[in-house]
Amino acid sequence: MKAIFLKELQQFFSSLIGYIAIIVFLLVLGLFMWIFPDTSILDFGYATLDSFFSIAPYIFIFLIPAITMRSFAEEINTGTIELLSTRPVTELQIILGKYFAALLLVLIAIIPTFIYFYTVYALASPVGNIDVGGILGSYFGLFFLGAVFVAIGIFCSSITSNQIVAFILGVFLCFFIYLAFSYISQFGIFVGKNDYLVESLGLSAHYDAMGKGVIDTRDVVYFLSLISLFIFLTRTALSSRKW
Amino acid sequence: MSIKVNGLSKIYGTQKAVDEISFEVNKGEVLGFLGPNGAGKSTTMKILTCFIPHSSGTATVCGHDTTNEPLEVTKKIGYLPENNPLYVDMYVREYLEFVAGLHKLGKITQQRIDEMIEVTGLTAERKKKVGQLSKGYKQRVGLAQAMLHNPEVLILDEPTSGLDPNQLVEIRSLIKQLGKDKTVIFSSHIMQEVQAVADRVIIINKGKIVANDSTENLQNRIGNEIIVTAEFKQNIDRGLLGTIKGVKSYEQLKDGKWNFVAEGKKDIREDIFNFAKEKNLTLLHLNKEEYSLEEVFKQLTR
Numbered sequence: 003m004k005a006i007f008l009k010e011l012q013q014f015f016s017s018l019i020g021y022i023a024i025i026v027f028l029l030v031l032g033l034f035m036w037i038f039p040d041t042s043i044l045d046f047g048y049a050t051l052d053s054f055f056s057i058a059p060y061i062f063i064f065l066i067p068a069i070t071m072r073s074f075a076e077e078i079n080t081g082t083i084e085l086l087s088t089r090p091v092t093e094l095q096i097i098l099g100k101y102f103a104a105l106l107l108v109l110i111a112i113i114p115t116f117i118y119f120y121t122v123y124a125l126a127s128p129v130g131n132i133d134v135g136g137i138l139g140s141y142f143g144l145f146f147l148g149a150v151f152v153a154i155g156i157f158c159s160s161i162t163s164n165q166i167v168a169f170i171l172g173v174f175l176c177f178f179i180y181l182a183f184s185y186i187s188q189f190g191i192f193v194g195k196n197d198y199l200v201e202s203l204g205l206s207a208h209y210d211a212m213g214k215g216v217i218d219t220r221d222v223v224y225f226l227s228l229i230s231l232f233i234f235l236t237r238t239a240l241s242s243r244k245w
Numbered sequence: 246m247s248i249k250v251n252g253l254s255k256i257y258g259t260q261k262a263v264d265e266i267s268f269e270v271n272k273g274e275v276l277g278f279l280g281p282n283g284a285g286k287s288t289t290m291k292i293l294t295c296f297i298p299h300s301s302g303t304a305t306v307c308g309h310d311t312t313n314e315p316l317e318v319t320k321k322i323g324y325l326p327e328n329n330p331l332y333v334d335m336y337v338r339e340y341l342e343f344v345a346g347l348h349k350l351g352k353i354t355q356q357r358i359d360e361m362i363e364v365t366g367l368t369a370e371r372k373k374k375v376g377q378l379s380k381g382y383k384q385r386v387g388l389a390q391a392m393l394h395n396p397e398v399l400i401l402d403e404p405t406s407g408l409d410p411n412q413l414v415e416i417r418s419l420i421k422q423l424g425k426d427k428t429v430i431f432s433s434h435i436m437q438e439v440q441a442v443a444d445r446v447i448i449i450n451k452g453k454i455v456a457n458d459s460t461e462n463l464q465n466r467i468g469n470e471i472i473v474t475a476e477f478k479q480n481i482d483r484g485l486l487g488t489i490k491g492v493k494s495y496e497q498l499k500d501g502k503w504n505f506v507a508e509g510k511k512d513i514r515e516d517i518f519n520f521a522k523e524k525n526l527t528l529l530h531l532n533k534e535e536y537s538l539e540e541v542f543k544q545l546t547r
Contacts, residue, residue: 005346009335016334081330085390088294088326089347090319 067172
């Protein structure tokens, strides 16, 4: 698995995908956070990173499928899947190798945003007057969100040999899981507490919950379950290709 | 034995790509897989390398079953797939390091990579990206990755496809060299190649084995007739040729060039020579044709 992990990383950075992903992410985020007047923190006046955490998921919805779209689709397309499958590695090892490489890329994209954290911290009056707990929780939430999207993206890549299809499917699924459930729960057709249940099927509910600063095991379990589900589905997709 | 296949079948929908084939390959043997396109050669190889599962029957490599023990099987196999898929963005060395990592070669990685680069003649190209290499060199990279972990069994799917004549000679001698202590299965369309390199030949047609024998035996089996081509300077009267002893039939090819079919297995070259001497004819060309593997192939796969 380590060999595959390293190879994927190397491929990300030799083919520009890695660099572009990180640069685009930080650029768009930076523009929204500091330059565009509507959402800029400087104009807003309050020492909070809320705009960052509310925008970042949407950027992820497009960016992460773009990173993961080639993970399996390209291998199936070029036939290198035959090379991988005839080695003494299990399917799970292949999937996890690719998963962790993509996850590392997401992490590398997020880490530079700590500068924003520090900036707002320093700009606050008095210095340090920001909700550190909430921000740390939000970072965890964002990381888990990214982790789920990576799993979804890799799954979408494994069910087609066309990278564009993988991308579009990935965007759609990520979007659906993030937002759809909270919209559905607002229809007003559910009895009693059921609308709350439906909403908690969606990612945004758990992401917001983590953003409050409390790492609730329910949220962690939710994220981990989703990740496991999609990795399992990916493995099924890979096996079924052989039949 | 190294490889044992018993009643192996692979069915795609209603089509039987591989139809209950059985064969064995012993350790240290070089087996040539011969067959028209779509005969089932690649499918059989993909089953042996655990890439696709079979529909029925068993396939065993070095004592390990391909269905139950794929990890054990893939450790012992080196595989060069059809179309030689490669990661074009990686450098040669990088790619081989990746493969070494998959096989967990550990400390001996660099040494093995150096050996493989030398054995496959990649020394001059080792600093390039795989995508920048010409087809012949790409093929060599494919061979290098197949041999890197020193497997007991090598399965090569059309290893010489697309190579120029010089490269062909090199790769063939490499395969023959490898065959000395490894078990090698390779597939090909080129009969001369199989004739030259393989110890044994299996001819597959439409998913079934139609011949399974050593290269010599196969030729002798089908080749019942000995044909001698003779060219005389002068034009000869048909009737005269009937006097040559041991000749079953003869046929004019062009002017003074004739094909003689011998009775039984007699070497009639001497008789033809004596005939020419007797009648004061100038013999320009005398050649004994052996029934080539190509003829065998055509006959069996009609």
